[in-house]
Amino acid sequence: MPNPTRAFLLGPLLKGVSRSFYLTLRVLPAGMRDPIGLAYLLARxxxxIADTSLISPEQRLALLLSLREQVNGATDDAALRRMADEVASQQIQSDEKVLLESLGPALDVLSQLSEADRKAVREIVTTLTEGMEFDLRTFPDERSGHIAALSGYDDLDRYTYLVAGCVGEFWTTMTYAHMPGTLKEQPGTMARRGVSFGKALQMTNVLRDCGKDLRIGRCYLPQSMLDPYGLAARDLLVPANSLRARPLLVELLRKTLDHFREALDYTLAIPAFSVRLRLACLWPILIGLETLLLLVDNDAWLDPQKVSKVRRNTVYRIIASSLLLVSSNGLVRNAIEKRIGLIEARL
Known part of the structure; x- marks a missing residue:
């Protein structure tokens, strides 16, 4: 008999809070949807919790760590009530409020997964929350007026792993578990490419959202990379410094494109007949590269009012055109390498 709570969580609620990811999720093979969808809900x-700035960072961190413990099997109904009372009440989006009020049922669904899927979901949510913990411990309170930058590129690289690269590993684990025999490459090779895939998408977010993040005190551009250009994090608050900081943007774009090349190899390792799985990889790559094309042409990339955001009708165009090329290795490679070439020509 269908479980109505599970159906609601992984249906209407997931759609309400996941936006574009829901498109990717719906195209996945059936066996992968529940564990990946549940992992997304718990991480969201x-x-x-981590982003609710009306609550002190210390309070957010305590609730975040409590949720991590409960994902890993602890029971704390009082903490769940605090999340519902203290965090949900601050949400403008009704779906996010409902999500926080539905954590108990979501944890029940987690307990109903197979042992292997439950272990994988616990591991990915644990790692993702470590990335959120990193933010809360590294950067000042958003309301303090202070700003801090990461120290070196290694910090940025680790951050992109914690909040996105690990998702590539998880995705790969789910594929081997639910679609055995689909991936012909060795698991270690695919896991490494999956990490780069996630990092490519997160680096795209970091560069696109730089202006906005700076205004809540977070500079993900490492100070060691700012130093050669005589820049400090606070200098990046001035949109006119976008051109002055462009050499750093170019340097980070080149690293991001290297990750996208790994994402291409990941996608081509999926057999052409696995159309759904290929589309789930192809869409974020094409949308990410479209974002970088906008970014590389944006002379005011540090201005939060001029974010390089792909328009919705462009997303739909990308999705439609991908249906014509997804089954051909040559067409997929050409589409992605063409976009990479257009970006490199502008660097």
Whole structure:
């Protein structure tokens, strides 16, 4: 008999809080949808807790760590009530409020997964919350007026692993578990490419959202990379410094494109007949590269009012055109390498 709570969590609620990811999720093979969808819901709830700036960072961190413990098997109904009372009440988006109020049922669904899927979901949510913990411990309170930068590129690289690269590993684990024999490459090779895939998408987010993040005190551009250009994090608050900081943007774009090349190899390792799985990889790559094309042409990339955001009708165009090329290795490679070439020509 169908479980109505599970159906609601992984249906209407997931659609309400996941936006574009829901498109990717719906195209996945059936066996992968529940564990990946549940992992997304739990991570989204944790992210909402971590980002609710009307609550002190210390309080958010305590609730975040409590949620991590409960994902890993602890029971704390009082903490769940605090999340519902203290965090949900601050949400403008009703779906996020409902999500926080539904954590108990979501944890029940987690307990109903197979042992292997439950272990994988616990591991990915644990790692993702470590990335959120990194933010809360590294950067000042958003309301303090202070700003801090990461120290070196290694910090940025680790951050992109914690909040996105690990998702590539998880995705790969789910594929081997639910679609055995699909991936012909060795698991270690695919896991490494999956990490780069996630890092490519997160680096795209970091560069696109730089202006906005700076205004809540977070500079993900490492100070060691700012130093050669005589820049400090606070200098990046001035949109006119976008051109002055462009050499750093170019340097980070080149690293991001290297990750996208690994993402291409990951996608081509999926057999052409696995159309759904290929589309789930192809869409974020094409949308990410479209974002970088906008970014590389944006002379005011540090201005939060001029974010390089792909328009919705462009997303739909990308999705439609991908249906014509997804089954051909040559067409997929050409589409992605063409976009990479266009970006490199502008660097």
């Amino acid at each position: 709830a944790a992210d909402t």
